[in-house]
Amino acid sequence: MAVPKRRMSRSNTRTRRSQWRAQTPDLVPIVIDGRRALVPRHLVPAYKRGLLRLEP
Numbered sequence: 001m002a003v004p005k006r007r008m009s010r011s012n013t014r015t016r017r018s019q020w021r022a023q024t025p026d027l028v029p030i031v032i033d034g035r036r037a038l039v040p041r042h043l044v045p046a047y048k049r050g051l052l053r054l055e056p
Helices: 009-020 043-049
Strands: 028-033 037-038
Touching: 028 043, 037 043
Parallel strands: none
Antiparallel strands: 028 037
């Protein structure tokens, strides 16, 4: 794990942290039991296998 050799200023720390941005997941339309729903792409296999259920 990388460890800084010197103390980093508060402004530099906050600037570094602010570079990261969360992205919204890709929503994919699927049909299960005749109901159409938008679910995140990485969860489609779980919905198709029945491990997750659609909310009413």
